[in-house]
Amino acid sequence: MKYRFKDNFWFGCAESAAQIEGFSAENSKAPSTWDHAFATQRHRFFHQHGPDDSRGFWQNYQADIKLMQKVGINSYRTSVSWARLMPDGYTINEASAAVYRDMLVHLKEAGIEPVITLMHFDMPLIMQQKGGWLSEEVVDAFAGYARQCFALFGDLVNNWITFNEPIVPIEGGYLYDFHYPFQRNFANAAQAAFNTQLAHSKVVNYFHDRNCAGRIGIVLNLTPSYPRSTHPADVHAATIADLFFNKSFLEPALNGRYPQALVDLLRQYGELPDVTPQNLDIIARSRVDMLGVNYYQPRRVQAKQTAISPSSPFMPDWFFDSYEMPGRTMNTSRGWEIHPQGIYDILTDLRLNYGNIPVFISENGMGVENEERWMENGEVNDQYRIDFMRQHLACIHQAVSEGSNCFGYHCWTFIDNWSWLNAYKNRYGLFRLDLSTQRRLPKASAKWYGELIKNNGFN
Numbered sequence: 001m002k003y004r005f006k007d008n009f010w011f012g013c014a015e016s017a018a019q020i021e022g023f024s025a026e027n028s029k030a031p032s033t034w035d036h037a038f039a040t041q042r043h044r045f046f047h048q049h050g051p052d053d054s055r056g057f058w059q060n061y062q063a064d065i066k067l068m069q070k071v072g073i074n075s076y077r078t079s080v081s082w083a084r085l086m087p088d089g090y091t092i093n094e095a096s097a098a099v100y101r102d103m104l105v106h107l108k109e110a111g112i113e114p115v116i117t118l119m120h121f122d123m124p125l126i127m128q129q130k131g132g133w134l135s136e137e138v139v140d141a142f143a144g145y146a147r148q149c150f151a152l153f154g155d156l157v158n159n160w161i162t163f164n165e166p167i168v169p170i171e172g173g174y175l176y177d178f179h180y181p182f183q184r185n186f187a188n189a190a191q192a193a194f195n196t197q198l199a200h201s202k203v204v205n206y207f208h209d210r211n212c213a214g215r216i217g218i219v220l221n222l223t224p225s226y227p228r229s230t231h232p233a234d235v236h237a238a239t240i241a242d243l244f245f246n247k248s249f250l251e252p253a254l255n256g257r258y259p260q261a262l263v264d265l266l267r268q269y270g271e272l273p274d275v276t277p278q279n280l281d282i283i284a285r286s287r288v289d290m291l292g293v294n295y296y297q298p299r300r301v302q303a304k305q306t307a308i309s310p311s312s313p314f315m316p317d318w319f320f321d322s323y324e325m326p327g328r329t330m331n332t333s334r335g336w337e338i339h340p341q342g343i344y345d346i347l348t349d350l351r352l353n354y355g356n357i358p359v360f361i362s363e364n365g366m367g368v369e370n371e372e373r374w375m376e377n378g379e380v381n382d383q384y385r386i387d388f389m390r391q392h393l394a395c396i397h398q399a400v401s402e403g404s405n406c407f408g409y410h411c412w413t414f415i416d417n418w419s420w421l422n423a424y425k426n427r428y429g430l431f432r433l434d435l436s437t438q439r440r441l442p443k444a445s446a447k448w449y450g451e452l453i454k455n456n457g458f459n
């Protein structure tokens with residue numbers, strides 16, 4: 001077999017609570033930021049589908065786990081909903097805790113290793129009303145919630161993730177208006193980013209100080225920044241994009257400190273957030289045991305082409321322009337470039353420059369609009385997704401054969417799921433979700449992935 005992986009390699013899938021659970025008010029679940037966003041700004045959601053239109057995993061997990069077992073995945077990442085487990089942000093809802101425990105027991109019994117994310121974009125509304133990530137009270141409340149999760153589920157979970165893609169709620173919520181609270185304010189973005197890192201570090205330190213069983217990490221969406229040319233201005237632009245969107249979380253998570261070049265740049269423009277030496281010490285002593293990498297597409301960067309108006313507010317894009325790679329292969333329906341080599345470049349960078357930290361690909365997949373176009377005899381024939389996954393897995397295999405410490409691959413997602421403002425616009429699943437009947441229909445990729453897992457590789 002051309003691409004054979006080692007025996008204990010994870011072949012799994014990833015999802016998140018708000019995107020699959022539904023039943024938004026059951027067991028006294030409190031409204032989360034995304035429940036609130038939908039209740040108040042419904043028009044922004046694709047075809048007005050909200051979190052309740054998800055596939056109802058909260059009540060269907062037993063059947064869905066059977067499907068996972070049938071495909072043969074050996075690991076599965078999902079998240080706990082803080083608003084469901086602790087509706088007031090502090091007090092455990094025993095009924096919800098019991099359901100999460102039962103879900104974990106079912107995964108274990110099916111031979112599927114649970115990987116649990118504590119924060120995948122969705123926070124209890126009451127915490128957002130206290131200031132969200134701008135508030136240190138919320139940072140401490142999050143650390144308390146994490147401690148409760150370790151106590152409640154630690155005997156069933158060996159792999160913990162603090163945050164999924166922490167940069168995304170910062171970009172979306174405080175810079176580019178696609179996540180709650182839909183602001184455009186760099187000072188808030190910088191403070192929320194720092195406080196998110198602090199929350200992560202407090203949880204990691206607790207986990208290590210208490211010798212909690214298992215390992216803890218973070219999931220980052222790393223987007224390699226490729227300069228348009230070797231011209232120093234293009235290279236500099238790519239370096240700055242990399243600082244803002246990758247290294248701002250990668251370096252503190254792995255090295256315990258912020259990149260000096262980012263600190264210098266923010267200081268120069270008077271945009272440093274408020275930090276205390278004590279908080280920097282907390283970050284300094286927190287190191288993750290493993291890293292999850294979500295990879296979808298690279299960032300193509302060139303030097304800024306137009307002058308910035310002196311009155312425009314500070315933004316990362318002051319320093320670079322993005323461009324579309326001529327002749328690129330593209331996921332036309334998502335508008336994203338397909339560049340499997342990016343996953344190899346990330347893994348190689350981690351091997352060479354970050355101590356070859358244990359890493360797994362925590363999300364990779366292809367979102368397609370109007371996927372029913374490819375329906376044949378009741379099944380979506382998604383050869384494009386098979387090609388996408390195969391190409392990325394070949395690059396992972398190459399990186400591993402050169403010494404990368406990559407120990408797994410999670411495809412996004414198992415069943416089509418609800419995706420924030422995009423709702424069901426881009427279908428990613430190995431199974432199609434029929435929204436009107438809630439039926440789960442295997443796509444060709446589900447069978448292909450099952451075969452690959454059985455053979456531990458592919459040709």
Ligand code: BGP
Nearest residue numbers: 016164165221363367419422426
């Ligand atoms: C990642 C998130 C997922 C999911 C995915 C696809 O950034 O971790 O939660 O949303 O992107 O997003 P979309 O449906 O917008 O293509």
